[in-house]
Amino acid sequence: MALFESYERRIDKINSVLNSYGIASLEEAEKITKDAGLNVYDQIKGIQPICFENACWAYIVGAAIAIKKGCKRAADAAAAIGEGLQAFCIPGSVADTRKVGLGHGNLGKMLLEEETECFAFLAGHESFAAAEGAIGIAEKANKVRQKPLRVILNGLGKDAAQIIARINGFTYVETEYDPYTNEVKEVFRKSYSEGLRAKVNCYGANSVPEGVAIMWKEGVDVSITGNSTNPTRFQHPVAGTYKKECIEKGKKYFSVASGGGTGRTLHPDNMAAGPASYGMTDTLGRMHSDAQFAGSSSVPAHVEMMGLIGAGNNPMVGMTVAVAVSLEEAAKEGKF
Template identity: 60%
Template sequence: MVKFQNMDKKMGQIEAFLKRYGMDSLDEAGEVCLSCGMDVPAIVREIQPICFDDACWAYTAGTAAALSSGTAEAREAALIMGEALQAFCVKGSVADERQVGTGHGRLAAMVLSEEVRCFAFLAGHESFAAAEGAIGIVQSADKVRKTPLKVILNGLGKDAARMISRMNGFTYVKTRFDYKTDELAILEEKSYSGGGRARIRCYGADDVREGVAVMERENVDVSISGNGTNMVRFTHLVAGAYKKRCLERNKTYFACASGGGIGRTLGPDETSAGPASYGLTDSMSRMYGDTTFAGSSSVPAHVAMMGFVGMGNNPMVGATVRLAVAVQESRDK
């Protein structure tokens, strides 16, 4: 029996989405996935075990639609999954207004595109959400890419970056920024594992200028910036400043603000932002973001509160990429 959070507020648009792809119900969508050997809820819960039921059903609908569409490419499958995720947004909610579901599809499609060579998590480095997302992307995206995707973490604090690297098996890149010449020097590179995780390069910057220099050195094409403690000291500022640099040299850069708008550390009361605002982080993310998510990077309940499904934004990126890849692999068999 199909049952999930806020079901009564979502079924109208969900059924309309399913009908566009020739299905009458979520039960039928589940059967389509199983007939192709895909246990979608199991895959979703493997990525984030504490996700809500609605996340499993949203990805079931998206996977079934991608399979039914006849698409043979993971990038196209990701865009269809974005449509499904958007159908699971509560009408009139923050997530609906921001088109968060569609944004997730666009972001995953970018990661799977050959034009994108480097993906950056602009991390707070005080949480492991970015690390979890980086691991998921590296494990999935390269299965269908011709050129391996470069993934970096770029956050505030060199000691924090070293610790994140050591605990996750990443490669720590120690840098020094010359403020007189605007030059970034690599002082040390240390890999804390010998496997695929070592491909993830983790930088710790002293300030915004050094963070932007890291983005330029790695020639970042797509980034996602978190909403942790350092969002007004580092993450949003680095993304916005780097966006300006890219525009000046006609480089394409897709910037996503993850978690922008929940205002949990700089809310309306603390910034005199007014009763209709979600705070300073909301305003900052809207200034540079090509797409802005809503809710926590890692906590399902925070995302659900914004009118979306109960799954952290970073794990959701991994789930969208992984299932889109699975659709292509199913077609290639």
Template identity: 65%
Template sequence: MNNSIQSVLNEMNLDTLEAAYQYCLQNGIDSKALVNETQTIAFENAGEAYTLGTALALFRNAHNAEEAANIIGEGLQAFTKPGSVAYARQVGLGHGALAARLLNEKSQCFAFLAGHESFAAAEGAIKIALNVNKSRQTPLKVILNGLGKDAAYLISRINGFTYVRTQFDYETGELHEVERRRFSKGLRGEILCYGADDVREGVAIMQREKVDVSITGNSTNPTRFQHPVAGIYKAECHREGKAYFSVASGGGTGRTLHPDNVAAGPASYGMTDTMGRMHADAQFAGSSSVPAHVAMMGFIGMGNNPMVGATVALAIEVDQHLN
């Protein structure tokens, strides 16, 4: 246990993480179970970090879910390893800030800019869609925007999302909706899943949905789709005076991954890390999906995208209990 964790425990007059967990349970919140529901392959320390943050939000009597999210971020930050990439970037606080932004009424549409070859974006989207509107006056629209129409269709069908098939007109620059198929009647069906043929269509999808906040998937196709889409959309929003909060889910796994994450110099954390810095208002560390890669960056073992869902869900649990 590091000094930061002990310091947070001391504030609550608790001695151990187990005591913090019991405190959460006494308040009707099983923080560890919620983390495991969100990403079943998350490491044990992910449950402990969220337990610490949740206990702290309860102890401080957070006034609303937005405030609870930021406090949970403090608990997550305590788990970053001093001197690590995650510590330097204040990734824990960043996760709290992102969740708080999604709980803020000014954010109307949140996009997972996905590789569409892993289920991390789906895990995060499901948790947000099932919970976020419990603490909002107006519903938050949640979309997945990724590379490949076949992949988008499969992800929609498996997870019960609504698949939106589009056709981009390369002569006029217009995006046309061709088909819309809803694969479930519940809240999952409210999630729209798009598949793009290339970056231009991806940007057009962002414009169509007027995306306010997004997070890039970082495990598949990051250099050929997600980061270029976020960067181009960011530039266009800037020209139009539109607020757009862009989050890069990771980078920092450098030469340990596939050719898509090629090295960008001997001291680099990889090309995706470099590209993320070009557009991101907040940058996380490690993979969007793989717990081990996030842990390698000096943080907890949980994919960055599922983490977004867990932070939102626990902030709402705290808010509902206290308020």
């Protein structure tokens, strides 16, 4: 039985990449990771339980490549993991063309470098997929950083933000936007746990200007947009406006657009004009993003359709960081 979805369309490219690092097979790649004390499969399933089998195997391959390359730092390991993800991209697919696997690795690397101080999941509404990604980062990234990485969720709707914060143990931060000064002030804050998750600030905005003001309040350096709910109404306009203002003020800001690529994603927000066109979300992402991923921020099947792997783009950010940190910890223990 095939180990994972679309095995036949992927395996030749995967084997070619593995062989270039002196790894004979997927089974050997798994043994390399297990010998280093890692259980990558369970780690990935723990972040997004509904992910596909190919997501787990892609990260196993990425981790084996990192070990073979002797990556002792989590940031370097993240970039190597990206090579594993890229190996799983189906030849000729949107994900393959856009080099989305390498992009995910480089995003993970960026979040583990000290220059990045604040990372935002910019969602159309506060979503569970953003939460899954945030949890993966919050529980791992700061184990290897000197200065803790601040992680925020910034989405449409204050009630949704509070619900997501409460369910996941984040800190809900309620803001009030002043249109005269174009700034937000904090009016209420409540942490729904005492652990690492409480360090994730969860914001709900009532408008695009408030969303942009929240980005400035937190000094966001890197963000990734959600792709399914309200993309043309909230997250792409927020990212684009913040990008323009950052350029004007000389601030570095790296914007990632999580999705797009199908032309239509069965959602009225995409305003699609047929399968040969780019949907509106895809077009907006192209206008502001430094990197554009492919497929849904949350739905594994949609990212799989783009030729990458079956995992949402947002949880994948958490997966990359979590596995990369585990690799640095294993290296420190002398396991490779």
